[in-house]
Amino acid sequence: MTTAAADPLYPSPDPDPFFAPPSDLATKAPGDVVRTRRIDTGPYVGTEGWQVAFRSTNSGGRPILAVTTVLLPVGVQNPPLVSYQALINSLGTKCNPSRSLFNGELQDGVGAMLPIGRGWAISLPDYLGPNVAYGAAKLSGMVTLDSVRAVQRAKEIGLTNSPVAIAGYSGGGMASAWAAALQPTYAPELKLAAVVAGGIPADLEQMALGLGFEPHPGFGLAFAAAMGLEREYPQRLPISAQLNNTGLWFRDFTHDECRRFLLFHGALRNADQLAASKSLMDSREAREVLYENSLRRFSGTPTAPMYIWQGIYDSLTPFDSVKEVADRYCHAGTPLTFVPYDIAEHMTTAVAGFADAWNYVESRFHNDPVPVRC
Template identity: 70%
Template sequence: MRRIWPAVLAVLFYAVTASVFAPVATSEPRYPTPEADPFFTAPPEIGDFAPGDVVRQRKFDLGPYQGTDIWHVAFRSTNSAGDPIMGVTTVLIPTGVPNPPLVSYQALINSLGTKCNPSHSLVNDETPDAFGAALPLARGWAVALPDYLGPNVAYGAAKLSGMVTLDSVRALQRAPELGLGQSPIALAGYSGGGLATAWAAAMQPTYAPELTLAGVAAGGIPADLEQMALGIGFGNHPGFGLAWAAAMGLEREYPQRLPISDQLNAEGRWFRDFTADECRRFLLFHGVLRSAEQLAATRSLMDDPEARAVLRENSLRHYPGLPQTPTMLWQGEFDALTPFDAVADVAGRYCAAGVALTFSRYQIAEHMTTAVAGLPEAWNFIEARFRGEPAPTRCRS
């Protein structure tokens, strides 16, 4: 899975002319197929709800999680353009435990289809870190897994993910049937989920100032999409399928500012439609022998300032907001997927501003190995915050 996030630029900026297919004049983004289940459809009056208000909820059974009450909660949120949208989170609550600590865990989605969201993927095995996300249940905590990419499954849209994450927590506190209104709250996630988690923490003081967070743990953060973009090559790569998904997801969220479909040749438009509803494993398998060079028809996004602006707007390195809660960041020093220096810059800025930050550096190169190495420390960090222990500050480890 190395260099997947950086490969986004193979689609965003370095779309080169390398096909016998003719370019298309205009082409709309390809959005996911609408949900058949009406629970996931926003009501026409979604704009009348306040961010975080509960739209509807339902309880259901899930065999592998015995002794646990499981709910879907639909709520109002906001997209990157400021428009109202409906989000969904799935929460697992230990049966009979009043006001348990609550962790919102932003899972690895890395996909384009709604079937890949945690609201579906806990039963179809498409959430690769579902087991690790469920581990806090053994500590007596409740665990929520939001569909933080929004209704259009906009993979790569970090600002959106932060808002949906915060609104999902608001909704869980506002649903009296869940018994979480007085629960202490923490956020956690890795890689794409770490991006959503870190953005939620940084946006909370301005977007959801009434929320009190006990702690935040985020790892493997793609903190500077523009930097990743500038350093990418555009040949074949085994992780191209996920890079493609990130480009398509950003186009879904910014259709006017990132008209990537306009830059595709006929094969690219076919591949866009072929993958529009698919999940991580499908994307990896079918992207392994493909590249932006094969699927693009023009260089017109090469140095587009608007495209660069979108990447910067979704890069934590350039976001001025600061968490007001104890925060742990963990990162592999030699991670080829999510560059260390961008996260180190974020950590330095946080420490200089007085954020109670624990920054853990792991001398590891492989992206997912760092996830496994750092997750126990992350859970222990959060547990200490739930116990009310003073947060340490460690800007360099």
């Protein structure tokens, strides 16, 4: 059964009270710790774990409760900290790293452990916020920055003075790149040793127009991003009101699901099957929401050392928009290394680029001279 057509459909809340916001949340500053707890790290041998609930901010400037999961290498004193923005690309709370690290849904869980092997601590924030607002890029940047603040403020974890790097690919690359761009104004006190980001969705309007109304293998994720943005901007982006009965059914069917489910069940569908109208992209407000979440249109520039890699022929995250962002950063003085790969398949570029990205982070942790390659 569907809900009212005009209303967004939010994820089922996590039943664990650890994820519930306190009544005084609004009195806290962004990054303030609300509660912490030790956790069993299960399959991640050689680690000890914590979860930190903290105050962050949504796209409308209102306080929200967010959570990050921290894994520390056993026996390492004062390890550097990597905030790793994982591949969430999902709509359900069970898909957030706080859950998906342990329930099998986090597909890059093994890759996320590479920093542990280098003797670094890793923090994996639920950067889509409590409503799992997939596609809300500005939100993800703010939650990422506040997660670093919170981990440093949680004295029991022992990372208060650790050097910090931020890393991610695809949706995680978008969150990482937005964190870098927002840091000078949103969290100016944070010192970031490095930011590495690849496969960045830098222009949401370009991606939406490129998808069009024809079948596309990535349609399930595109639909999920539309639903996630509606959750974050319910008044400005009323997508549910534009869906037909099939679209409303598919929305309800997928609203608590994760990346693999969304890709599988969206593979043979397209917007023409699910939309009652093709007029949404004609809406000025809808386009403004896409602009507000597109790095290509955000005027802020990072000041931290940054490494970006991107597939030249990537049909999922277009190269030209990322190249334009990189050129602007270079002209503004960002200490940037930009590495294009002659690759078309989106996830192949992740594998190709992460080794050098981690080496870049290690060099920054060692205070080596910062290279610039534009």
